[in-house]
Amino acid sequence: AQSVSQHNHHVILSEAASLELGCNYSYGGTVNLFWYVQYPGQHLQLLLKYFSGDPLVKGIKGFEAEFIKSKFSFNLRKPSVQWSDTAEYFCAVHMDSNYQLIWGAGTKLIIKP
């Protein structure tokens, strides 16, 4: 079955630490890849997306992600996190002509000031 897995359910970091959140999917066809963020009390917002082209994509607030097709991965990175990055992060995948997004379980990120 098609699925998306996020490696860590909870991550705690100090400010200025580097961040990498893992995302892997199980599907051999064409994919569109997304990272969404949900700040406390807010709606899901798009951080970044990959459709085609350069596998290193940059999003808002200094986030970037790299698509590695051979590893079926789309990991999210940020060189130096801030307290305001405390949120839940979701990886989502759109597979071929399927209309649905398939989501990971999310990673709750807590940044200690």
Added chain:
Amino acid sequence: DAGVTQSPTHLIKTRGQQVTLRCSPKSGHDTVSWYQQALGQGPQFIFQYYEEEERQRGNFPDRFSGHQFPNYSSELNVNALLLGDSALYLCASISGQEAFFGQGTRLTVV
């Protein structure tokens, strides 16, 4: 402001009852998807509506039904509520491959 509005924001229902949730997509968006997000999990696709027709359905029972109106707004109906239907219900307004989400409706079944 997401531009996607959902109502109500919170709802408490009793087992066996029926519920209707509503969604207005962003201006100009003609496609709406509904997702269920249980506590501690990622959203699960319920169905998508386009041109007032259900275009695709996820793995949800027939108790879950929907409708899309000519103005592209949409409703999600759930019949014979179960305790397990307690979740956050998200409406996504679709443009191309991108989904824009509302705040959701928190449904609690007691």
